[in-house]
């Protein structure tokens with residue numbers, strides 16, 4: 001029997017707001033001493049009243065809009081009841097039937113270049129839980145609870161079961177991270193735990209369309225590589241069970257990184273086990289069409305848009321455009337370098353190659369410095385100074401209008417002259433040098 005995987009993903013992203021979701025504690029807790037970012041609200045003490053963080057709501061709506069979701073005009077928070085030591089209140093404030101956004105999609109590009117749409121059912125907002133650490137103290141196994149993370153805004157993005165392989169799952173998760181970073185709403189760093197992936201996997205007979213009767217959810221995966229490995233392992237494990245004529249159990253499994261296998265953690269709860277009901281301490285929220293439109297109109301350029309523009313505007317190949325737009329900072333760096341390089345007649349392709357292959361430290365190395373360096377490395381012939389002076393004089397003679405403009409104080413005219421010198425010398429001259437000589441001759 002041949003099977004095909006049916007994979008859906010739940011991705012949690014901690015939002016980079018200043019304060020937590022329902023209290024004024026700082027949400028920037030990474031590396032802080034345990035239980036120092038807490039108050040009666042995020043410790044769930046009786047009588048404490050929560051207040052929703054507007055910035056977190058905005059961030060979720062912004063992200064929802066970026067992935068093509070419709071923003072709901074009426075929304076609310078609900079209590080999701082379950083008992084676990086990392087949840088002080090005995091319930092988590094989440095969103096059940098009225099999330100902030102629903103019905104979107106993301107496009108991923110498979111290795112063969114095919115574009116594939118992964119539908120997204122919703123992006124909603126909830127609060128993060130505390131963190132448990134298992135340790136041995138005085139020869140006793142104990143569990144320690146740190147509530148610094150408790151109540152940090154957590155956005156959950158739920159996909160439809162459109163993903164069909166471990167590799168597609170990885171690409172989808174990377175696209176979510178990229179989009180969150182582009183929106184400036186999270187660093188979505190898996191190592192720090194600010195992004196977490198929970199794939200659910202089942203198999204169905206090849207060619208059938210119905211969803212399988214069971215689902216295995218994988219938890220606590222902290223890298224894209226492990227997500228890929230864990231899914232591949234699950235596909236193999238479930239295939240073996242199905243081949244024996246059995247049905248895999250509906251359960252939650254964890255990934256053992258050392259052994260590269262998944263292990264059973266607990267049998268999966270069904271939604272009704274959580275006894276969801278509207279959070280009585282938080283009023284329902286209402287928005288207008290105009291507010292939704294405004295959020296949509298104010299979105300920054302999305303990764304796909306930037307990618308398309310880079311191909312068109314800078315004449316880049318798909319591979320280069322893909323790499324350069326992966327991180328917004330790198331994309332901006334390239335754009336600045338391309339602008340500076342244009343004046344020195346260095347092609348965008350050369351600049352793109354340099355950034356991709358040499359990976360300059362973009363925090364320290366200015367785009368203009370990069371262009372100068374490329375210039376020095378790529379120019380084979382140099383024009384001697386006396387020859388350059390001839391060229392500059394010729395250009396000044398032929399561009400009377402620009403010379404006049406410059407003398408009237410129009411600095412832009414100098415760029416025209418530099419461009420003309422670069423053209424006349426066929427690019428065999430450092431534009432800075434051309435500029436200096438032009439300025440010298442123009443002021444004497």
Ligand SMILES: [Zn+2]
Pocket residue numbers: 020023024025037038039040041042043151
């Ligand atoms: Zn607090």
